[in-house]
Amino acid sequence: MVPRHRALLGLRRWQLASPSLQIRSLSQCTTRLQQAQAREQVQEATTSASSEPSQPHDQHGTKGPAAPAKAIKYTSESYPSLKRDPKFAELTQDHVKYFKDLLGSGSAVIDGLSEEAGEDIEPFNSDWMRKYRGHAKLVVKPGSTEEVSKILKYCNDKMLAVVPQGGNTGLVGGSVPVFDEIVINLSRMNKIRSFDEVSGILVADAGVILETADSFLAEKKHIFPLDLGAKGSCQIGGNVATNAGGLRLLRYGSMHGNILGIEAVLPDGTIMDDLSKLRKNNTGYDIKQLFIGGEGTIGIITAISILCPQRSPAMNVAYFGLDSFEKVQQAFREAKNQLSEILSAFELMDGRSQKLYNRATGKKLPLEGEHPFYCLIETSGSNTDHDSEKLEAFLEHVMGEEIVADGVVAQDQTQMQSLWKCREGVPECLGHWGGVYKYDLSLPIAEMYDLVNETRDKLTRAGLVGDGEEHAVVDVVGYGHMGDANLHLNIATRRFDTAVEKELEPFVYEWVASRNGSISAEHGLGIAKKAFIGYSRSETMVKLMQQIKGLYDPNGIMNPYKYI
């Protein structure tokens, strides 16, 4: 009997059983495979230009030299209908003095009122996508929950509007000011408070960088139950405030299940001390849940308590081609059935997205033939042999039943990254020809891909899609987190064009609404989606949300002009 040690052997045995399977040297199609830095969420934004006001010249990602901040258009100009609410006080020297007395006059206060703090203050005024830019004259960086409390109470009393800010890696403009809101930046609150190795419960300040938390946990053989591309910059408080989804949701579930406790400060300075380290606690309304995905509009999260799973020592990645979306669904069902507890990702890429990835990057694709759909499967578990055997059995089944047309299994870490790159590289490569109209949608799985086809047909009928320069649209593609029914509908363009926009909207939102989908699966509302909430939520729900906002923030000082 052949010993089974690694996924490699799984692949070999699969080959014997399934002669149609292409086994290729993945190294042919991968050059300079570094650690996959730019994961979905970040890359998406890098090339992002939805129907919201866009910065086409800033579409070339974070890796190139940053344009001077001053070149970013003010949000107040991009959204001319937005007016500064006159109920808010204007910042004065007296206000600044209060904050300096409280926090010291060092780096904890960036004062753009008294001094020319231009270059220092700009990174806090604009988002890293370079799409949104505010006019803040003051940034404060509290070092403790008590300081956050004093700051908010003061602002509330003085009617000074504020913007809570974590790593400022959001995608909907939620973490930067629109006008002169004071930025409350959490980066100085960056301590891990405790970790219990038996229960796996981590308690940490909101300003801890996600990657720092995850590295800390790695040493303890645990993982943070959230992973996303911005992990090197984003802060866990911001992750919770935006209910970040990311790559581990299929396996570990959402923040609403994993967050056990939250410490937050309400606008009036009240410290909500709900930092429970208990997995079970049925003593009253679970108010902390409102802060998960509350986008800093009812308070500022200062610390979290979160249940962290064990780290899985065994990992496998497979990539395959399929002939129809029906077969993709079948494969997903089979993966859930057979890989069950070890399935950690099931990602979808349509053939067009893979073709554009190949055209834009010049990188060869893992499979030689062409297929209308591709999927990437990742397993993670506690036993390499078992996982490989399960994956192999699954692959034999889906090949034998002709659910999957062709496939490869990564043989080592480098190949795993190479396969992941075919999925993760898509958002970035789509910006190659100009800009991208992007939608982050939740839809019923069965109908998910219909929207991509219908959108493409609509734009084609309008004569907007084609190979020549005269066509604004290069192609319409779909990819995303199949396991979470989260579709990224992307329209790769040569230029932004109102003719395209007219075809897309309100068509896409109406289509999503008619299927009871979500117009923002994981990115949140911020300023970008505020106007469109009606497509995903009823009037009743919006009213109930406004009631919550009014309850906690009657003066409306928290992150104004955004959310609902």
Add this chain to the structure above:
Amino acid sequence: MVPRHRALLGLRRWQLASPSLQIRSLSQCTTRLQQAQAREQVQEATTSASSEPSQPHDQHGTKGPAAPAKAIKYTSESYPSLKRDPKFAELTQDHVKYFKDLLGSGSAVIDGLSEEAGEDIEPFNSDWMRKYRGHAKLVVKPGSTEEVSKILKYCNDKMLAVVPQGGNTGLVGGSVPVFDEIVINLSRMNKIRSFDEVSGILVADAGVILETADSFLAEKKHIFPLDLGAKGSCQIGGNVATNAGGLRLLRYGSMHGNILGIEAVLPDGTIMDDLSKLRKNNTGYDIKQLFIGGEGTIGIITAISILCPQRSPAMNVAYFGLDSFEKVQQAFREAKNQLSEILSAFELMDGRSQKLYNRATGKKLPLEGEHPFYCLIETSGSNTDHDSEKLEAFLEHVMGEEIVADGVVAQDQTQMQSLWKCREGVPECLGHWGGVYKYDLSLPIAEMYDLVNETRDKLTRAGLVGDGEEHAVVDVVGYGHMGDANLHLNIATRRFDTAVEKELEPFVYEWVASRNGSISAEHGLGIAKKAFIGYSRSETMVKLMQQIKGLYDPNGIMNPYKYI
């Protein structure tokens, strides 16, 4: 090489590697092993008598003939300090007419005002533990969300207090009236609305019985991500309203993560249409979370949408003895490490609880020697061979390292049930000598068992524990869901005795509070724990909760006299 097919073989190999291991014929110690019907939550209540007013003569379980309902003491008598709130209207013939016109005069309205509905109305007035009993004169059973809406709006307008009622299997008196509140029983809303086999998302009326939902899902190879003893009677709406924990929480997480949508009716008749079938939806505050564990105090859940996992075909159960609580913790850490994704239960029973189980039932225990602690481990996964191999490796390790002193692995379904019985039979058997003082607590795992020792020491010092009839207390035992850090502290008594109560309270609550534990891990507050919330929640949190209550239910008609 020995083929590995079943847990049995795992056990045999374990024996070879670990000569100290006792292998016993489980059939010796199991007679008439029926389907383990009375699971933790139900059994706990069966024998329950906490410090709340108790019914010692009703302590002999649900299996015996039920005492006539009239014999149950009214809650208003057990809690003499509770007074009917005069702001609520008294039920009149006009009110009854409204409901009959709305629902028809058939079984949807049980009218105790016009007729002598005594026997018909009593099951809705008293709980199945026979601890709580109200004076309701009217039960209404709406058949649709619209009817619920009309009922609540009418009651709110007329200031008629109501009690939402599901299967009425709760443990804290939350689902029966205290005075003359109208019972709104959801049992007629019992349709499964939809199930998506690809995503595993079930949408169903609140009144669907948990077991019905789970059986429906079993046919689709899925499970309801909650399991508890009352499954044959409890309703899924009630499960959500009480944030039920149960047996699958370790593996599948809490309702807060699994519930994707809720349809609920607010006191003013507003239908909160948040029945999303989406795994991801970041469009505004997650208000539905307030209804999870809200215990019917801000609205009535009429339907839920829930993510259901795949059903695991492979199951294993092991039972072992350990020499200290430190070793129990080590074993738990190792189980998390090595069994990882297949671990589905890790239950704790102290040696005293097992001894009492043996004394009360006459059933032999699975292991021959005596140990201060015992654990039950369950695995569930997709591949029997893999799971057995993992379990075997784990057992070899914990035996080799002398973490575990002795153990057995079930060889078939009957033995699995027999082992489970040693855990599940504990709550019931503790009532054998008279009554039981019971506490359902969440505590930091490391300190969890200290409370049991300290409580026992305290009662012993007071001369209350002993073998003779003159001692009120038989023994003090601890058991529970180790995996969830959920301890059941139980004091088995020959009789209820104020001397015992004085030793226990506020000692237990203060002890829990000083460790930031929870005085109600999974049972909720209801009327039983309302007074004690201050031990688990700060004044600030209680005020914030009262604010929520006031926001949704300004007239206070929803489930009054309870919760916060």
